Amino acid sequence: xxxxxxxxxxxxxxxxxxxxxxxxxxxxxxxxxxxxxxxxxxxxxxxxxxxxxxxxxxxxxxxxxxxxxxxxxxxxxxxxxxxxxxxxxxxxxxxxxxxxxxxxxxxxxxxxxxxxxxxxxxxxxxxxxxxxxxxxxxxxxxxxxxxxxxxxxxxxxxxxxxxxxxxxxxxxxxxxxxxxxxxxxxxxxxxxxxxxxxxxxxxxxxxxxxxxxxxxxxxxxxxxxxxxxxxxxxxx
Ligand code: 1GP
Numbered sequence: 001x002x003x004x005x006x007x008x009x010x011x012x013x014x015x016x017x018x019x020x021x022x023x024x025x026x027x028x029x030x031x032x033x034x035x036x037x038x039x040x041x042x043x044x045x046x047x048x049x050x051x052x053x054x055x056x057x058x059x060x061x062x063x064x065x066x067x068x069x070x071x072x073x074x075x076x077x078x079x080x081x082x083x084x085x086x087x088x089x090x091x092x093x094x095x096x097x098x099x100x101x102x103x104x105x106x107x108x109x110x111x112x113x114x115x116x117x118x119x120x121x122x123x124x125x126x127x128x129x130x131x132x133x134x135x136x137x138x139x140x141x142x143x144x145x146x147x148x149x150x151x152x153x154x155x156x157x158x159x160x161x162x163x164x165x166x167x168x169x170x171x172x173x174x175x176x177x178x179x180x181x182x183x184x185x186x187x188x189x190x191x192x193x194x195x196x197x198x199x200x201x202x203x204x205x206x207x208x209x210x211x212x213x214x215x216x217x218x219x220x221x222x223x224x225x226x227x228x229x230x231x232x233x234x235x236x
Pocket of ligand 1: 012160161162163164185186187188189206207208209210
C-alpha cells in the first residue's frame with residue numbers, strides 16, 4: 001500500500017521534541033509523502049502514542065521507525081525497522097529485531113513492515129554512539145550498499161548523516177550501485193539548496209531537525225525536492 005520507492009520527501013518527527021498543533025498541521029499538509037516518527041533519545045511509548053494521536057487528525061501517511069522495543073505502538077500506517085549495518089554489534093543488526101518478533105510476531109501485519117539497511121555516517125550523531133557504530137570508509141559503504149541490494153535484498157538503504165550534511169560524492173557512488181533498493185538520505189538539510197542537492201542523488205530525502213529550528217525552511221524543502229525530482233525525469 002505504501003511504496004517508498006514512489007516517495008521523494010519525508011519529514012521525521014522526534015517524539016521527544018515539542019511541536020505546536022499549528023506547526024504539526026503545517027508539516028502534515030505540506031505535500032510531503034509521509035511523516036516518520038522516530039528518534040534516538042527519550043523515545044517512550046507515551047511520547048510516541050501522544051504524537052500519534054495528534055497526527056491522526058491529519059491525512060498524512062504516518063510511519064513509526066522503531067528504535068525501542070518499549071515504544072512500539074499499534075495503529076501506524078507502516079513500520080520501518082532499521083538494521084544498523086555498520087554497528088560493531090550483532091545486537092543492532094539482528095538481536096533487537098529478533099526480540100521484537102518474539103514479542104509481537106503473532107500480531108504483526110507483515111505487509112506494513114519495511115526493513116531499512118542503515119548506514120550511520122556521522123560519528124557525532126547520537127544514533128552512531130547508541131548503536132556502537134564504526135565509521136566506514138568509501139569502500140565499506142559501497143559494500144554495505146551492495147549487501148543491502150544483493151545479499152539481504154532490502155527495500156531501503158538509508159545513508160544516515162543525522163545532524164550533518166553528507167558527502168555528495170559518496171552518495172552519488174552509492175546511488176550508482178543501487179537498482180532495486182531505494183536510496184534514502186537523511187542529515188543536516190537546513191536549506192532549500194541543500195534539499196535540492198541531495199534530491200539530485202538520492203531517491204528519498206528525510207528532513208528532521210530543521211522542523212524544530214526553522215519551520216519555514218523545512219516546509220520549503222518539500223517543493224525543492226519535488227521540483228528537483230520533476231526536473232530529473234518526472235516523479236519517482
Ligand atoms: C535523522 O536522517 C534524519 O534520522 C534527518 O536528519 O535531523 O539532521 O535533518 P536531520
